[in-house]
Amino acid sequence: MDFHQQLLKPGNVLVADGAMGTMLFKAGLKSGECPELLNLEKPEIPADVARQYFKAGSDIIFTNTFGASPAKLADFGLADKAAKINSEAVRLVRKVVGEKAFIAGSCGPSGKMLQPYGEFEPNELFSSFKIQAEALINAGADIICIETMSDIQEALLALKATRSISASFPVMVTLTYDKTARGFYTYMGIDIDSTIKKLENEGVDVIGSNCGNGFENMVEIAKQFKKLTSIPLLIQANAGQPRLTVDELVYDETPDYFAENARKLIDLGVSIIGGCCGTTPAHISAIRQVIDTYQLTGKT
Amino acid sequence: MELLLQISASLQQGDDSKVHELTSLALQQGHAPEKILSDGLIAGMDIIGKQFRHHEIFLPDVLMAAKAMNAGLDLLKPLLQESGQIGLGKIVIGTVSGDLHDLGKNLVTIMLKGAGFEVIDLGKDVKPSTFVDTAISENATVIGMSALLTTTMPVMKSVVEILHERGLANSIKTIIGGAPLSDEYAREIGADAYAYDAANAVVKIKELMGV
Numbered sequence: 163m164d165f166h167q168q169l170l171k172p173g174n175v176l177v178a179d180g181a182m183g184t185m186l187f188k189a190g191l192k193s194g195e196c197p198e199l200l201n202l203e204k205p206e207i208p209a210d211v212a213r214q215y216f217k218a219g220s221d222i223i224f225t226n227t228f229g230a231s232p233a234k235l236a237d238f239g240l241a242d243k244a245a246k247i248n249s250e251a252v253r254l255v256r257k258v259v260g261e262k263a264f265i266a267g268s269c270g271p272s273g274k275m276l277q278p279y280g281e282f283e284p285n286e287l288f289s290s291f292k293i294q295a296e297a298l299i300n301a302g303a304d305i306i307c308i309e310t311m312s313d314i315q316e317a318l319l320a321l322k323a324t325r326s327i328s329a330s331f332p333v334m335v336t337l338t339y340d341k342t343a344r345g346f347y348t349y350m351g352i353d354i355d356s357t358i359k360k361l362e363n364e365g366v367d368v369i370g371s372n373c374g375n376g377f378e379n380m381v382e383i384a385k386q387f388k389k390l391t392s393i394p395l396l397i398q399a400n401a402g403q404p405r406l407t408v409d410e411l412v413y414d415e416t417p418d419y420f421a422e423n424a425r426k427l428i429d430l431g432v433s434i435i436g437g438c439c440g441t442t443p444a445h446i447s448a449i450r451q452v453i454d455t456y457q458l459t460g461k462t
Numbered sequence: 463m464e465l466l467l468q469i470s471a472s473l474q475q476g477d478d479s480k481v482h483e484l485t486s487l488a489l490q491q492g493h494a495p496e497k498i499l500s501d502g503l504i505a506g507m508d509i510i511g512k513q514f515r516h517h518e519i520f521l522p523d524v525l526m527a528a529k530a531m532n533a534g535l536d537l538l539k540p541l542l543q544e545s546g547q548i549g550l551g552k553i554v555i556g557t558v559s560g561d562l563h564d565l566g567k568n569l570v571t572i573m574l575k576g577a578g579f580e581v582i583d584l585g586k587d588v589k590p591s592t593f594v595d596t597a598i599s600e601n602a603t604v605i606g607m608s609a610l611l612t613t614t615m616p617v618m619k620s621v622v623e624i625l626h627e628r629g630l631a632n633s634i635k636t637i638i639g640g641a642p643l644s645d646e647y648a649r650e651i652g653a654d655a656y657a658y659d660a661a662n663a664v665v666k667i668k669e670l671m672g673v
Contacts, residue, residue: 194559273565340517343516344517347520350520350522404642
């Protein structure tokens with residue numbers, strides 16, 4: 163069954179995967195190193211992360227390509243390796259999951275500011291995203307996920323770049339919001355209402371939010387999205403706000419807490435549930451169990 | 463509206479050509495450069511800082527205001543330098559080595575310049591010795607360090623240690639900032655201050671310098 167059919171099957175809720183970055187650091191990635199270069203130099207590490215999430219019950223596995231747009235790789239002097247890094251990322255996940263899970267090609271922010279705030283021209287970022295999306299799609303990704311965006315213009319450029327390759331290829335877009343006294347906004351000042359208005363007309367298949375928030379805020383964000391749009395919703399919460407101990411970051415939200423909140427998201431009608439920073443295969447497994455119960459009994 | 467207030471208002475709207483034009487007009491009319499800086503540009507930037515902290519405005523507005531600030535500052539700087547008034551103090555700033563996240567640091571730099579400080583921005587991936595050596599050679603009294611990655615935070619501790627080793631901890635103060643950091647962490651590594659956001663960094667650095 164293809165992704166569109168799965169997504170639109172009544173009562174179906176899909177499980178995404180959990181964190182990539184925090185898992186890679188646990189596996190030995192050093193700070194200052196390019197996480198995506200592992201796809202070429204130590205492919206067994208991202209492959210093992212994919213295997214753990216697949217075993218935990220993810221229906222959708224994300225590629226280790228969050229920072230693999232040429233614009234972002236340029237920080238490491240690796241822009242010319244972008245196509246290879248992206249296509250290897252898809253291949254290594256495909257080896258693990260075969261046809262039993264969807265592969266979402268992750269496209270994170272370029273880290274560059276568009277004019278007039280910054281120095282980048284729209285067509286530079288468009289070309290950068292197009293190179294990345296093209297490599298991911300050609301290597302066999304099932305979905306493109308434009309994620310963790312704060313600037314809606316950048317999200318739109320990435321979406322249009324993907325659409326310029328294929329008008330019907332499944333695309334998901336997620337933004338990251340901060341809770342303020344005036345509601346949820348990205349740091350570029352985009353609220354949920356304007357997120358939806360800007361993306362709705364561009365033919366996005368799935369919309370939603372990841373990162374930046376623990377589950378309590380994410381349930382609130384999901385409620386607001388559901389009030390304003392019928393586009394299928396993707397929610398990936400952090401395992402809480404990171405807390406610093408002497409030398410490491412700790413995320414406090416447990417798999418049980420995730421299960422409890424996953425029920426709330428199902429009741430709200432969220433289509434895809436996963437995790438972001440600090441989540442582990444145990445969190446994903448907890449979400450899987452809740453969804454399995456729901457699909458067997460129709461109850462959360 | 464009074465001219466200096468107009469400068470402040472145009473800065474808040476992020477209108478750089480208007481700020482340039484009005485600053486030039488104010489000079490022609492005989493306003494003192496330091497008065498234009500404090501009651502026009504800095505006054506406007508203070509309001510921007512407050513609104514940003516209260517989430518009434520967002521990063522794009524701050525960046526546009528900063529551009530407008532620079533448009534006015536470009537005219538005033540030579541005059542202020544001539545009269546020996548080059549602002550509130552000198553700060554060396556950078557994202558610590560191993561860390562390439564410089565958005566927060568850039569924002570702090572803008573806010574500090576806007577508030578009238580002279581800022582030497584060392585960019586990202588800055589080594590501990592570079593922070594200290596630059597502060598000495600530039601005669602700066604504050605070192606500002608930013609980190610997003612927890613793994614790069616120990617670099618901040620090294621900077622504090624080098625300052626102590628060289629007996630400079632009293633003359634050069636340290637301030638840290640970045641998502642994973644806290645007051646507690648600053649105390650733990652012996653840094654003089656922690657700022658939770660860019661506007662707060664300005665407040666804290668003013669305290670450190672006693673201005």
